[in-house]
Amino acid sequence: MSGETTLTLRRPLTQRVDASTVAWDALRGLDVAAIEAQEVWVEGSGRARLGDLFEVTAVPGERVRLVGDLARIDGIGAGLAGGMLVLEGDAGSYVGLGMRGGSIEIKGRAGPQAGGALPGAKRGMTGGEIVVRGSAGPGAGTGLRRGLIAVQGDAAEGAGRAMLAGTIVVFGAVGAEPGLWSKRGSVVALGAVTPPTTYRYACTYRPSYLPVTLGYLKRRYGCPVTPDHLSGLYRRYSGDLAELGAGEILVWIP
Amino acid sequence: MDIRGVAIEDTFAEAFTMRVARVVITARSPRWVREAALKMTGFATSVIGCKCEAGIECELAPDETPDGRPGVSVLLLTMSKDDLPVRLIERIGQTVLTCPTTACFDGLPEAPDRIGVGSALRLFGDGFQGSKMVGGRRFWRIPVMEGEFLVEEKFGLQKGIGGGNFLILATSADAALAAAEAAVDAMAGLPGVILPFPGGVVRSGSKVGSRRTKGMIASTNDAYCPTLRAVTATALPDSVNSVLEIVLDGVDVPAISRAMRAGIDAACRDGVVGITAGNYGGKLGPHHFHLRQIMGADGPAR
Numbered sequence: 001m002s003g004e005t006t007l008t009l010r011r012p013l014t015q016r017v018d019a020s021t022v023a024w025d026a027l028r029g030l031d032v033a034a035i036e037a038q039e040v041w042v043e044g045s046g047r048a049r050l051g052d053l054f055e056v057t058a059v060p061g062e063r064v065r066l067v068g069d070l071a072r073i074d075g076i077g078a079g080l081a082g083g084m085l086v087l088e089g090d091a092g093s094y095v096g097l098g099m100r101g102g103s104i105e106i107k108g109r110a111g112p113q114a115g116g117a118l119p120g121a122k123r124g125m126t127g128g129e130i131v132v133r134g135s136a137g138p139g140a141g142t143g144l145r146r147g148l149i150a151v152q153g154d155a156a157e158g159a160g161r162a163m164l165a166g167t168i169v170v171f172g173a174v175g176a177e178p179g180l181w182s183k184r185g186s187v188v189a190l191g192a193v194t195p196p197t198t199y200r201y202a203c204t205y206r207p208s209y210l211p212v213t214l215g216y217l218k219r220r221y222g223c224p225v226t227p228d229h230l231s232g233l234y235r236r237y238s239g240d241l242a243e244l245g246a247g248e249i250l251v252w253i254p
Numbered sequence: 255m256d257i258r259g260v261a262i263e264d265t266f267a268e269a270f271t272m273r274v275a276r277v278v279i280t281a282r283s284p285r286w287v288r289e290a291a292l293k294m295t296g297f298a299t300s301v302i303g304c305k306c307e308a309g310i311e312c313e314l315a316p317d318e319t320p321d322g323r324p325g326v327s328v329l330l331l332t333m334s335k336d337d338l339p340v341r342l343i344e345r346i347g348q349t350v351l352t353c354p355t356t357a358c359f360d361g362l363p364e365a366p367d368r369i370g371v372g373s374a375l376r377l378f379g380d381g382f383q384g385s386k387m388v389g390g391r392r393f394w395r396i397p398v399m400e401g402e403f404l405v406e407e408k409f410g411l412q413k414g415i416g417g418g419n420f421l422i423l424a425t426s427a428d429a430a431l432a433a434a435e436a437a438v439d440a441m442a443g444l445p446g447v448i449l450p451f452p453g454g455v456v457r458s459g460s461k462v463g464s465r466r467t468k469g470m471i472a473s474t475n476d477a478y479c480p481t482l483r484a485v486t487a488t489a490l491p492d493s494v495n496s497v498l499e500i501v502l503d504g505v506d507v508p509a510i511s512r513a514m515r516a517g518i519d520a521a522c523r524d525g526v527v528g529i530t531a532g533n534y535g536g537k538l539g540p541h542h543f544h545l546r547q548i549m550g551a552d553g554p555a556r
Contacts, residue, residue, distance in 0.1 A: 208404035
Protein backbone atom coordinates (compact mmCIF):
# COMPACT_ATOMS: atom_id res chain seq x y z
CA MET A 1 0.00 0.00 0.00
CA SER A 2 1.52 3.31 -1.02
CA GLY A 3 -1.02 5.64 0.59
CA GLU A 4 -0.19 8.17 3.25
CA THR A 5 -2.05 9.55 6.21
CA THR A 6 -1.19 13.14 7.11
CA LEU A 7 -1.90 14.94 10.37
CA THR A 8 -1.25 18.68 10.14
CA LEU A 9 -1.20 20.69 13.35
CA ARG A 10 -4.07 23.22 13.21
CA ARG A 11 -2.34 25.84 15.37
CA PRO A 12 0.80 26.07 17.51
CA LEU A 13 0.43 24.39 20.88
CA THR A 14 0.71 26.33 24.13
CA GLN A 15 0.30 23.37 26.49
CA ARG A 16 1.89 19.94 26.63
CA VAL A 17 -0.06 17.08 25.13
CA ASP A 18 0.20 13.42 26.11
CA ALA A 19 -0.40 11.43 22.93
CA SER A 20 0.78 8.07 24.25
CA THR A 21 -2.85 6.92 24.39
CA VAL A 22 -3.28 7.20 20.63
CA ALA A 23 -3.39 3.85 18.80
CA TRP A 24 -0.35 4.80 16.71
CA ASP A 25 0.10 1.34 15.34
CA ALA A 26 -3.46 1.20 14.01
CA LEU A 27 -3.52 4.74 12.68
CA ARG A 28 -2.31 3.93 9.16
CA GLY A 29 -5.34 1.71 8.56
CA LEU A 30 -8.03 4.03 10.00
CA ASP A 31 -10.30 6.49 8.21
CA VAL A 32 -10.35 10.21 8.97
CA ALA A 33 -13.20 10.01 11.48
CA ALA A 34 -11.58 7.23 13.46
CA ILE A 35 -8.26 9.05 13.55
CA GLU A 36 -9.87 12.30 14.65
CA ALA A 37 -11.68 10.45 17.43
CA GLN A 38 -8.42 9.23 19.01
CA GLU A 39 -8.06 10.66 22.51
CA VAL A 40 -5.14 12.67 23.85
CA TRP A 41 -4.61 14.43 27.17
CA VAL A 42 -3.95 18.16 27.15
CA GLU A 43 -2.13 19.63 30.12
CA GLY A 44 -4.46 21.90 32.07
CA SER A 45 -7.61 21.20 30.07
CA GLY A 46 -7.83 17.41 30.09
CA ARG A 47 -9.19 15.03 27.47
CA ALA A 48 -9.27 16.10 23.81
CA ARG A 49 -9.65 14.54 20.38
CA LEU A 50 -6.78 14.23 17.95
CA GLY A 51 -9.05 15.99 15.47
CA ASP A 52 -9.11 19.05 17.76
CA LEU A 53 -5.38 19.43 17.30
CA PHE A 54 -4.78 18.11 13.78
CA GLU A 55 -6.32 18.38 10.38
CA VAL A 56 -6.37 14.83 9.03
CA THR A 57 -6.24 13.39 5.54
CA ALA A 58 -6.13 9.61 5.26
CA VAL A 59 -5.21 7.28 2.42
CA PRO A 60 -4.51 3.85 3.89
CA GLY A 61 -0.86 2.90 3.48
CA GLU A 62 2.30 2.22 5.42
CA ARG A 63 3.20 5.85 6.07
CA VAL A 64 1.79 8.35 8.59
CA ARG A 65 3.12 11.91 8.48
CA LEU A 66 2.80 14.52 11.22
CA VAL A 67 3.34 18.13 10.18
CA GLY A 68 4.01 21.02 12.54
CA ASP A 69 6.00 21.81 15.66
CA LEU A 70 5.38 18.72 17.75
CA ALA A 71 7.83 19.59 20.54
CA ARG A 72 5.02 19.87 23.08
CA ILE A 73 3.51 16.51 22.18
CA ASP A 74 4.79 13.57 24.22
CA GLY A 75 4.47 9.86 23.48
CA ILE A 76 4.17 10.08 19.71
CA GLY A 77 4.53 6.60 18.21
CA ALA A 78 4.00 4.83 21.53
CA GLY A 79 3.51 1.12 20.96
CA LEU A 80 4.23 1.29 17.24
CA ALA A 81 4.70 -2.20 15.76
CA GLY A 82 4.92 -1.52 12.03
CA GLY A 83 4.73 1.03 9.28
CA MET A 84 6.50 4.37 8.99
CA LEU A 85 5.87 7.43 11.10
CA VAL A 86 7.43 10.64 9.82
CA LEU A 87 7.53 13.72 12.02
CA GLU A 88 8.15 16.87 10.00
CA GLY A 89 9.18 18.88 13.05
CA ASP A 90 10.55 18.46 16.55
CA ALA A 91 9.15 15.79 18.85
CA GLY A 92 8.38 15.93 22.56
CA SER A 93 9.31 13.40 25.22
CA TYR A 94 9.01 9.64 24.95
CA VAL A 95 8.71 9.42 21.17
CA GLY A 96 8.50 5.70 20.34
CA LEU A 97 7.70 4.73 23.91
CA GLY A 98 7.32 0.94 24.08
CA MET A 99 7.83 0.72 20.34
CA ARG A 100 8.00 -2.84 18.95
CA GLY A 101 8.57 -2.42 15.22
CA GLY A 102 8.29 -0.13 12.24
CA SER A 103 10.17 3.13 11.98
CA ILE A 104 9.94 6.70 13.23
CA GLU A 105 11.80 9.45 11.44
CA ILE A 106 12.03 12.77 13.29
CA LYS A 107 13.15 15.52 10.96
CA GLY A 108 13.79 17.92 13.82
CA ARG A 109 14.96 17.35 17.37
CA ALA A 110 13.70 14.69 19.76
CA GLY A 111 12.86 15.48 23.36
CA PRO A 112 13.92 13.42 26.37
CA GLN A 113 13.66 9.63 26.38
CA ALA A 114 13.34 8.98 22.64
CA GLY A 115 12.74 5.25 22.36
CA GLY A 116 12.97 5.22 26.12
CA ALA A 117 11.17 3.69 29.05
CA LEU A 118 8.82 5.11 31.63
CA PRO A 119 10.35 5.53 35.10
CA GLY A 120 10.47 2.12 36.79
CA ALA A 121 9.87 0.18 33.59
CA LYS A 122 12.24 -2.75 33.02
CA ARG A 123 12.53 -2.22 29.30
CA GLY A 124 11.95 0.46 26.72
CA MET A 125 11.79 -0.01 22.99
CA THR A 126 11.77 -3.68 21.96
CA GLY A 127 12.06 -3.36 18.19
CA GLY A 128 11.96 -1.04 15.21
CA GLU A 129 14.01 1.97 14.23
CA ILE A 130 14.11 5.62 15.23
CA VAL A 131 16.06 8.16 13.20
CA VAL A 132 16.50 11.65 14.64
CA ARG A 133 17.78 14.16 12.10
CA GLY A 134 18.52 16.73 14.79
CA SER A 135 19.67 16.21 18.36
CA ALA A 136 18.14 13.95 20.99
CA GLY A 137 17.31 14.90 24.56
CA PRO A 138 18.44 13.10 27.71
CA GLY A 139 17.95 9.36 28.08
CA ALA A 140 17.54 8.35 24.43
CA GLY A 141 17.21 4.59 24.28
CA THR A 142 16.82 4.11 28.02
CA GLY A 143 16.10 0.43 28.70
CA LEU A 144 16.46 -0.38 25.00
CA ARG A 145 15.75 -4.08 24.59
CA ARG A 146 16.08 -4.36 20.83
CA GLY A 147 16.05 -2.01 17.87
CA LEU A 148 18.09 0.74 16.32
CA ILE A 149 18.23 4.43 17.21
CA ALA A 150 20.24 6.82 15.06
CA VAL A 151 20.83 10.41 16.11
CA GLN A 152 22.36 12.60 13.44
CA GLY A 153 23.01 15.47 15.83
CA ASP A 154 24.14 15.30 19.45
CA ALA A 155 22.69 13.00 22.08
CA ALA A 156 22.29 14.50 25.55
CA GLU A 157 23.30 12.77 28.78
CA GLY A 158 22.20 9.26 29.63
CA ALA A 159 21.84 7.80 26.13
CA GLY A 160 21.38 4.04 26.33
CA ARG A 161 20.96 4.05 30.08
CA ALA A 162 20.26 0.51 31.37
CA MET A 163 20.22 -0.87 27.84
CA LEU A 164 19.51 -4.58 27.49
CA ALA A 165 20.41 -4.91 23.80
CA GLY A 166 20.05 -3.01 20.54
CA THR A 167 22.14 -0.26 19.00
CA ILE A 168 22.32 3.52 19.34
CA VAL A 169 24.36 5.36 16.73
CA VAL A 170 25.21 9.01 17.42
CA PHE A 171 26.77 11.06 14.65
CA GLY A 172 27.36 14.10 16.85
CA ALA A 173 28.65 14.44 20.40
CA VAL A 174 27.47 12.00 23.04
CA GLY A 175 26.54 13.45 26.44
CA ALA A 176 27.62 12.26 29.86
CA GLU A 177 27.39 8.66 31.00
CA PRO A 178 26.24 6.85 27.88
CA GLY A 179 25.33 3.21 28.41
CA LEU A 180 25.40 3.52 32.17
CA TRP A 181 24.04 0.36 33.85
CA SER A 182 23.66 -1.38 30.50
CA LYS A 183 23.75 -5.17 30.35
CA ARG A 184 24.25 -5.57 26.62
CA GLY A 185 23.84 -3.44 23.53
CA SER A 186 25.97 -0.95 21.65
CA VAL A 187 26.45 2.78 21.74
CA VAL A 188 28.30 3.80 18.59
CA ALA A 189 29.90 7.22 18.94
CA LEU A 190 30.94 8.85 15.68
CA GLY A 191 31.55 12.11 17.53
CA ALA A 192 33.06 13.06 20.87
CA VAL A 193 32.33 10.84 23.87
CA THR A 194 33.67 10.01 27.29
CA PRO A 195 32.77 6.48 28.35
CA PRO A 196 31.66 6.08 31.97
CA THR A 197 34.28 4.96 34.47
CA THR A 198 32.51 1.60 34.72
CA TYR A 199 33.50 0.83 31.12
CA ARG A 200 36.93 -0.62 30.35
CA TYR A 201 38.94 -0.23 27.15
CA ALA A 202 39.24 -3.53 25.22
CA CYS A 203 40.89 -2.92 21.85
CA THR A 204 41.03 -0.86 18.68
CA TYR A 205 39.55 -2.71 15.72
CA ARG A 206 37.01 -2.77 12.90
CA PRO A 207 33.73 -4.09 14.32
CA SER A 208 32.41 -6.50 11.71
CA TYR A 209 28.75 -5.59 12.01
CA LEU A 210 29.17 -1.83 11.84
CA PRO A 211 29.49 -1.59 8.04
CA VAL A 212 26.25 -3.57 7.82
CA THR A 213 24.44 -1.31 10.28
CA LEU A 214 25.87 1.97 9.01
CA GLY A 215 25.40 0.93 5.39
CA TYR A 216 21.78 0.14 6.17
CA LEU A 217 21.27 3.56 7.79
CA LYS A 218 22.77 5.24 4.76
CA ARG A 219 20.75 3.28 2.22
CA ARG A 220 17.42 3.29 4.00
CA TYR A 221 17.43 6.68 5.71
CA GLY A 222 20.13 8.65 3.94
CA CYS A 223 22.11 9.11 7.15
CA PRO A 224 25.44 10.93 6.67
CA VAL A 225 27.65 7.86 6.79
CA THR A 226 31.06 8.40 5.23
CA PRO A 227 33.47 5.85 3.75
CA ASP A 228 35.74 6.52 6.73
CA HIS A 229 32.95 5.51 9.12
CA LEU A 230 32.60 2.24 7.22
CA SER A 231 36.24 1.28 6.96
CA GLY A 232 37.65 3.06 9.98
CA LEU A 233 38.96 1.88 13.30
CA TYR A 234 36.98 2.01 16.53
CA ARG A 235 38.00 1.90 20.17
CA ARG A 236 35.91 -0.66 22.00
CA TYR A 237 34.97 -0.13 25.65
CA SER A 238 33.20 -2.98 27.43
CA GLY A 239 30.65 -2.35 30.10
CA ASP A 240 28.82 -1.57 32.18
CA LEU A 241 31.12 -3.63 34.40
CA ALA A 242 28.92 -2.78 37.37
CA GLU A 243 26.31 -4.83 35.51
CA LEU A 244 26.66 -7.81 33.15
CA GLY A 245 29.43 -6.09 31.17
CA ALA A 246 28.37 -7.49 27.81
CA GLY A 247 27.61 -4.05 26.38
CA GLU A 248 29.95 -1.84 24.45
CA ILE A 249 30.72 1.71 23.48
CA LEU A 250 32.42 1.91 20.09
CA VAL A 251 34.30 5.14 19.52
CA TRP A 252 35.22 6.01 15.96
CA ILE A 253 38.77 7.25 15.43
CA PRO A 254 38.63 9.98 12.77
CA MET B 255 22.67 -29.45 -36.54
CA ASP B 256 26.16 -28.00 -36.49
CA ILE B 257 27.77 -24.83 -35.21
CA ARG B 258 30.81 -23.68 -37.17
CA GLY B 259 31.26 -27.22 -38.40
CA VAL B 260 30.88 -28.86 -34.97
CA ALA B 261 28.09 -31.43 -34.83
CA ILE B 262 25.52 -30.95 -32.04
CA GLU B 263 24.16 -34.38 -31.25
CA ASP B 264 20.41 -34.83 -30.92
CA THR B 265 20.49 -35.79 -27.26
CA PHE B 266 20.01 -34.28 -23.81
CA ALA B 267 21.73 -33.79 -20.48
CA GLU B 268 19.83 -35.40 -17.66
CA ALA B 269 19.92 -33.50 -14.37
CA PHE B 270 18.59 -33.96 -10.86
CA THR B 271 16.72 -31.91 -8.31
CA MET B 272 19.00 -30.90 -5.46
CA ARG B 273 18.86 -28.39 -2.60
CA VAL B 274 20.91 -25.23 -2.91
CA ALA B 275 22.10 -22.41 -0.67
CA ARG B 276 23.84 -19.24 -1.77
CA VAL B 277 26.60 -17.99 0.54
CA VAL B 278 28.02 -14.50 0.23
CA ILE B 279 31.54 -14.23 1.60
CA THR B 280 33.17 -10.84 2.09
CA ALA B 281 36.58 -9.83 3.33
CA ARG B 282 38.84 -6.84 3.62
CA SER B 283 40.47 -7.52 0.26
CA PRO B 284 39.81 -9.71 -2.79
CA ARG B 285 42.78 -11.84 -1.74
CA TRP B 286 41.08 -13.03 1.44
CA VAL B 287 37.71 -13.37 -0.22
CA ARG B 288 39.31 -15.72 -2.73
CA GLU B 289 41.15 -17.68 -0.04
CA ALA B 290 37.96 -18.32 1.92
CA ALA B 291 35.90 -19.15 -1.14
CA LEU B 292 38.47 -21.56 -2.57
CA LYS B 293 38.71 -23.37 0.75
CA MET B 294 34.95 -23.50 1.19
CA THR B 295 34.38 -24.90 -2.28
CA GLY B 296 37.33 -27.27 -2.15
CA PHE B 297 36.70 -31.01 -2.37
CA ALA B 298 33.11 -30.41 -3.43
CA THR B 299 33.05 -31.72 -6.98
CA SER B 300 30.42 -34.42 -6.70
CA VAL B 301 27.99 -35.69 -4.09
CA ILE B 302 29.24 -39.16 -4.96
CA GLY B 303 32.38 -38.67 -2.92
CA CYS B 304 32.21 -35.20 -1.39
CA LYS B 305 28.70 -35.14 0.14
CA CYS B 306 28.03 -31.81 -1.55
CA GLU B 307 28.82 -29.84 -4.68
CA ALA B 308 30.00 -26.26 -4.45
CA GLY B 309 31.58 -23.57 -6.52
CA ILE B 310 32.05 -19.85 -6.92
CA GLU B 311 29.08 -18.34 -8.74
CA CYS B 312 30.50 -14.85 -9.25
CA GLU B 313 32.58 -12.10 -7.76
CA LEU B 314 30.72 -9.25 -6.08
CA ALA B 315 31.70 -5.60 -6.06
CA PRO B 316 31.63 -3.76 -2.73
CA ASP B 317 28.32 -2.09 -3.61
CA GLU B 318 26.75 -5.53 -4.07
CA THR B 319 27.56 -6.90 -0.61
CA PRO B 320 25.85 -6.28 2.75
CA ASP B 321 28.96 -4.80 4.37
CA GLY B 322 30.30 -2.84 1.41
CA ARG B 323 33.42 -4.97 1.03
CA PRO B 324 34.57 -7.11 -1.88
CA GLY B 325 32.90 -10.50 -1.96
CA VAL B 326 31.98 -13.63 -3.82
CA SER B 327 28.81 -15.62 -4.14
CA VAL B 328 29.13 -19.35 -3.59
CA LEU B 329 26.51 -21.98 -4.38
CA LEU B 330 26.46 -25.17 -2.33
CA LEU B 331 24.19 -28.08 -3.24
CA THR B 332 23.25 -31.34 -1.61
CA MET B 333 20.92 -34.14 -2.62
CA SER B 334 18.73 -33.87 0.50
CA LYS B 335 17.21 -31.02 2.44
CA ASP B 336 18.51 -32.47 5.69
CA ASP B 337 22.07 -32.62 4.47
CA LEU B 338 22.39 -28.98 3.47
CA PRO B 339 22.60 -27.46 6.98
CA VAL B 340 25.21 -30.01 8.00
CA ARG B 341 27.44 -29.23 5.03
CA LEU B 342 26.98 -25.47 5.37
CA ILE B 343 27.79 -25.41 9.06
CA GLU B 344 30.89 -27.59 8.73
CA ARG B 345 32.24 -25.76 5.69
CA ILE B 346 31.54 -22.21 6.85
CA GLY B 347 32.77 -23.13 10.31
CA GLN B 348 36.02 -24.64 9.10
CA THR B 349 36.87 -22.43 6.14
CA VAL B 350 35.21 -19.02 6.47
CA LEU B 351 35.16 -18.52 10.22
CA THR B 352 38.84 -19.43 10.28
CA CYS B 353 39.86 -17.10 7.45
CA PRO B 354 41.16 -13.61 8.36
CA THR B 355 38.79 -10.64 7.94
CA THR B 356 35.84 -12.57 6.45
CA ALA B 357 32.13 -12.22 7.08
CA CYS B 358 29.42 -14.52 5.78
CA PHE B 359 25.90 -13.66 4.61
CA ASP B 360 22.83 -15.39 3.23
CA GLY B 361 22.47 -14.95 -0.51
CA LEU B 362 18.89 -16.22 -0.70
CA PRO B 363 17.09 -13.90 1.73
CA GLU B 364 13.76 -14.34 -0.07
CA ALA B 365 13.75 -18.15 0.15
CA PRO B 366 10.97 -19.26 2.51
CA ASP B 367 12.89 -22.29 3.80
CA ARG B 368 15.45 -21.10 6.36
CA ILE B 369 18.20 -23.05 8.04
CA GLY B 370 20.15 -22.04 11.11
CA VAL B 371 23.83 -21.56 10.33
CA GLY B 372 24.94 -18.61 12.42
CA SER B 373 22.73 -19.85 15.21
CA ALA B 374 24.85 -23.02 15.31
CA LEU B 375 28.25 -21.42 14.72
CA ARG B 376 27.63 -18.85 17.45
CA LEU B 377 28.35 -21.55 20.03
CA PHE B 378 32.01 -21.22 19.12
CA GLY B 379 31.77 -17.89 20.92
CA ASP B 380 31.45 -19.78 24.20
CA GLY B 381 28.93 -17.34 25.61
CA PHE B 382 30.84 -14.23 24.55
CA GLN B 383 28.97 -14.01 21.23
CA GLY B 384 26.36 -11.35 20.59
CA SER B 385 23.71 -10.75 17.99
CA LYS B 386 22.51 -7.74 16.04
CA MET B 387 19.30 -7.22 14.09
CA VAL B 388 19.70 -5.02 11.03
CA GLY B 389 16.82 -4.45 8.64
CA GLY B 390 15.00 -7.53 9.90
CA ARG B 391 18.02 -9.83 9.53
CA ARG B 392 19.87 -11.22 12.52
CA PHE B 393 23.64 -11.51 12.57
CA TRP B 394 25.93 -13.16 15.08
CA ARG B 395 29.18 -11.56 16.19
CA ILE B 396 31.60 -14.26 17.25
CA PRO B 397 34.74 -13.03 19.00
CA VAL B 398 37.92 -14.51 17.51
CA MET B 399 41.60 -13.84 18.10
CA GLU B 400 41.81 -11.55 15.08
CA GLY B 401 38.75 -9.52 16.12
CA GLU B 402 35.24 -10.60 15.29
CA PHE B 403 33.54 -12.97 12.82
CA LEU B 404 30.13 -11.92 11.54
CA VAL B 405 27.74 -14.55 10.23
CA GLU B 406 24.07 -14.34 9.37
CA GLU B 407 21.80 -16.37 11.64
CA LYS B 408 19.76 -18.11 8.95
CA PHE B 409 20.40 -18.99 5.34
CA GLY B 410 17.81 -19.57 2.67
CA LEU B 411 17.43 -22.94 1.00
CA GLN B 412 15.63 -23.74 -2.21
CA LYS B 413 15.37 -26.42 -4.85
CA GLY B 414 18.22 -26.40 -7.33
CA ILE B 415 19.49 -28.55 -10.16
CA GLY B 416 22.60 -30.68 -10.30
CA GLY B 417 24.15 -32.52 -13.21
CA GLY B 418 23.65 -30.29 -16.22
CA ASN B 419 26.43 -31.28 -18.60
CA PHE B 420 27.87 -31.46 -22.06
CA LEU B 421 30.77 -33.38 -23.56
CA ILE B 422 33.35 -31.96 -25.93
CA LEU B 423 34.56 -34.51 -28.49
CA ALA B 424 37.85 -33.40 -30.02
CA THR B 425 40.53 -34.62 -32.37
CA SER B 426 43.24 -34.22 -29.73
CA ALA B 427 43.68 -33.68 -26.00
CA ASP B 428 45.05 -30.21 -26.71
CA ALA B 429 42.01 -29.27 -28.78
CA ALA B 430 39.62 -30.66 -26.16
CA LEU B 431 41.34 -28.70 -23.41
CA ALA B 432 41.36 -25.47 -25.39
CA ALA B 433 37.66 -25.85 -26.15
CA ALA B 434 36.84 -26.66 -22.53
CA GLU B 435 38.78 -23.62 -21.34
CA ALA B 436 36.92 -21.43 -23.81
CA ALA B 437 33.61 -22.86 -22.61
CA VAL B 438 34.45 -22.26 -18.96
CA ASP B 439 35.56 -18.71 -19.69
CA ALA B 440 32.27 -18.05 -21.48
CA MET B 441 30.25 -19.36 -18.54
CA ALA B 442 32.27 -17.65 -15.81
CA GLY B 443 30.19 -15.29 -13.73
CA LEU B 444 26.85 -16.16 -15.31
CA PRO B 445 24.23 -15.87 -12.56
CA GLY B 446 22.77 -18.91 -10.87
CA VAL B 447 25.32 -21.46 -12.05
CA ILE B 448 28.50 -23.11 -10.79
CA LEU B 449 30.95 -25.52 -12.38
CA PRO B 450 31.97 -27.69 -9.42
CA PHE B 451 34.86 -29.63 -10.98
CA PRO B 452 38.52 -28.49 -11.19
CA GLY B 453 38.65 -25.46 -13.42
CA GLY B 454 35.08 -26.33 -14.38
CA VAL B 455 36.20 -29.37 -16.37
CA VAL B 456 35.88 -33.15 -15.88
CA ARG B 457 38.14 -35.60 -17.64
CA SER B 458 36.72 -38.67 -15.94
CA GLY B 459 33.06 -38.79 -16.85
CA SER B 460 31.38 -41.80 -15.29
CA LYS B 461 28.71 -44.34 -16.03
CA VAL B 462 26.36 -45.71 -13.38
CA GLY B 463 27.69 -48.80 -11.58
CA SER B 464 30.60 -51.02 -12.54
CA ARG B 465 31.22 -54.04 -14.76
CA ARG B 466 33.51 -55.67 -12.23
CA THR B 467 33.11 -54.25 -8.73
CA LYS B 468 29.87 -54.87 -6.86
CA GLY B 469 28.37 -51.91 -5.02
CA MET B 470 30.38 -49.31 -6.84
CA ILE B 471 28.20 -46.28 -7.58
CA ALA B 472 30.08 -45.11 -10.65
CA SER B 473 32.95 -46.18 -12.85
CA THR B 474 34.73 -44.91 -15.93
CA ASN B 475 32.57 -44.04 -18.91
CA ASP B 476 34.26 -46.57 -21.19
CA ALA B 477 32.08 -45.72 -24.19
CA TYR B 478 33.77 -42.31 -24.30
CA CYS B 479 37.32 -43.38 -23.44
CA PRO B 480 39.40 -43.17 -26.65
CA THR B 481 41.93 -45.71 -25.40
CA LEU B 482 39.14 -48.30 -25.15
CA ARG B 483 37.74 -47.70 -28.63
CA ALA B 484 38.93 -51.09 -29.84
CA VAL B 485 37.71 -53.12 -26.86
CA THR B 486 34.38 -51.63 -25.83
CA ALA B 487 31.11 -50.48 -27.39
CA THR B 488 32.47 -47.06 -28.18
CA ALA B 489 30.33 -43.98 -28.71
CA LEU B 490 33.17 -42.04 -30.30
CA PRO B 491 33.44 -41.03 -33.94
CA ASP B 492 36.66 -42.21 -35.62
CA SER B 493 38.41 -38.84 -35.52
CA VAL B 494 37.92 -38.27 -31.78
CA ASN B 495 40.97 -38.79 -29.59
CA SER B 496 39.96 -36.95 -26.43
CA VAL B 497 36.77 -36.02 -24.55
CA LEU B 498 36.22 -33.51 -21.77
CA GLU B 499 33.01 -32.87 -19.90
CA ILE B 500 31.59 -29.69 -18.39
CA VAL B 501 29.25 -30.24 -15.44
CA LEU B 502 26.91 -27.49 -14.27
CA ASP B 503 24.83 -27.07 -11.14
CA GLY B 504 22.45 -24.20 -10.71
CA VAL B 505 19.48 -22.60 -9.08
CA ASP B 506 16.96 -23.29 -11.86
CA VAL B 507 16.44 -24.51 -15.44
CA PRO B 508 16.83 -21.12 -17.16
CA ALA B 509 20.15 -20.47 -15.46
CA ILE B 510 21.59 -23.81 -16.57
CA SER B 511 20.16 -23.50 -20.09
CA ARG B 512 21.66 -20.05 -20.47
CA ALA B 513 25.08 -21.21 -19.29
CA MET B 514 25.04 -24.34 -21.46
CA ARG B 515 24.22 -22.23 -24.51
CA ALA B 516 27.15 -19.89 -23.81
CA GLY B 517 29.53 -22.75 -23.05
CA ILE B 518 28.64 -24.92 -26.02
CA ASP B 519 28.85 -21.99 -28.39
CA ALA B 520 32.34 -21.15 -27.14
CA ALA B 521 33.43 -24.79 -27.36
CA CYS B 522 32.56 -25.04 -31.06
CA ARG B 523 36.00 -24.28 -32.45
CA ASP B 524 38.85 -25.82 -34.43
CA GLY B 525 39.70 -29.37 -33.45
CA VAL B 526 36.26 -30.09 -31.97
CA VAL B 527 34.27 -32.77 -33.78
CA GLY B 528 31.06 -32.83 -31.82
CA ILE B 529 29.14 -31.88 -28.68
CA THR B 530 27.07 -34.46 -26.85
CA ALA B 531 25.66 -34.89 -23.35
CA GLY B 532 25.32 -37.49 -20.63
CA ASN B 533 22.02 -39.03 -19.66
CA TYR B 534 20.49 -42.20 -18.28
CA GLY B 535 17.80 -42.59 -20.88
CA GLY B 536 15.66 -40.02 -19.15
CA LYS B 537 14.65 -42.40 -16.39
CA LEU B 538 16.54 -40.96 -13.41
CA GLY B 539 16.62 -37.19 -13.55
CA PRO B 540 13.55 -35.00 -14.04
CA HIS B 541 15.39 -32.20 -15.86
CA HIS B 542 16.32 -32.80 -19.51
CA PHE B 543 18.43 -30.22 -21.29
CA HIS B 544 18.12 -30.94 -25.02
CA LEU B 545 21.23 -29.67 -26.75
CA ARG B 546 19.62 -28.74 -30.06
CA GLN B 547 16.74 -27.00 -28.31
CA ILE B 548 19.16 -25.01 -26.17
CA MET B 549 21.35 -24.05 -29.11
CA GLY B 550 18.66 -23.55 -31.68
CA ALA B 551 15.87 -21.74 -29.97
CA ASP B 552 14.83 -20.18 -26.71
CA GLY B 553 12.45 -23.01 -25.94
CA PRO B 554 12.76 -24.28 -22.40
CA ALA B 555 14.25 -27.58 -21.40
CA ARG B 556 11.85 -29.84 -19.61
